[in-house]
Amino acid sequence: MTISIKPTASGSTIEQDGSTILTVDGSGNISTPNTFTSTGAMTGTGGIYLGGTAAANLLDDYEEGTWTPVIYGQTTAGTWTPSGSNGGFYIKVGRLVYLYGNCVGTIAGAAGRAQINGLPFARAGGGGANGNNATYSSICQGYWAGITVNASPFLVNPANFLYAHTRTNTTSSGGTVSITNGAQNVHFAGSYFTD
Amino acid sequence: MALLKKTKLDKTEIVGEFKYVQCRHVTWIEEDGVLVGGKTYHRHVILPNDDVSNESAETQAIVATVHTPEVKEKYATFLAEQESAISE
Numbered sequence: 001m002t003i004s005i006k007p008t009a010s011g012s013t014i015e016q017d018g019s020t021i022l023t024v025d026g027s028g029n030i031s032t033p034n035t036f037t038s039t040g041a042m043t044g045t046g047g048i049y050l051g052g053t054a055a056a057n058l059l060d061d062y063e064e065g066t067w068t069p070v071i072y073g074q075t076t077a078g079t080w081t082p083s084g085s086n087g088g089f090y091i092k093v094g095r096l097v098y099l100y101g102n103c104v105g106t107i108a109g110a111a112g113r114a115q116i117n118g119l120p121f122a123r124a125g126g127g128g129a130n131g132n133n134a135t136y137s138s139i140c141q142g143y144w145a146g147i148t149v150n151a152s153p154f155l156v157n158p159a160n161f162l163y164a165h166t167r168t169n170t171t172s173s174g175g176t177v178s179i180t181n182g183a184q185n186v187h188f189a190g191s192y193f194t195d
Numbered sequence: 196m197a198l199l200k201k202t203k204l205d206k207t208e209i210v211g212e213f214k215y216v217q218c219r220h221v222t223w224i225e226e227d228g229v230l231v232g233g234k235t236y237h238r239h240v241i242l243p244n245d246d247v248s249n250e251s252a253e254t255q256a257i258v259a260t261v262h263t264p265e266v267k268e269k270y271a272t273f274l275a276e277q278e279s280a281i282s283e
Binding site: 063065066067068090113118119120121122157158159160176194195 | 210211212215217219235236237238239240242273274277281
């Protein structure tokens, strides 16, 4: 096997038995026509392009972590006392946030629509390049023990809160749900977009 | 041998028209000053109308800078518009 380094007009190439295995251009960018394998972790602060080199192909963020959901009333927030199991986690891939929540505790002195805040990331704006569908991001709710009607799913409001919503049938969109003071136990999961 | 759990605010991002302040806290364990295991993240978002009295002085200063009266007023208008869009 022969390895050779050859200068080009604007950089250099590394060849193996006469075939280029690595190219360095004038800007120092490195490319290879072969498969790149790493058994260790790789760091890509600027992201990585998958399937093309357009902006839409750039995966520029990945993160896992936790968040703390808080139940409150829309008109009067009230006092939320979480239990030890209250919490949630998220996984963010690019602009997509996958969210899980386990909201357990007691709410007192609250009034108005039943809502949950504490989201780990701000929700995307409703229009423009992010799409109006973001306005209707929904979260699947396992159940909400504590409110008096069967509400599902949640909707993610552009103002960064979740609110419970009923669904009735194909001709009605249902309605929002008022908070009921007392013990609360809610489980939910779903996704929404960030800017 | 001393195990120590540490937490600090490691990232603050200002995003969107209403200058939402996204805060990320990182938590890790040290044994005699050496990192044990990985680090974990916890996040929350501060909105223009949020109470920040429980936030750190650093975060409160950032919020005071970006959540100007103009931003708060604009956000309040936005909230009112949202309310009319949510069916009761």
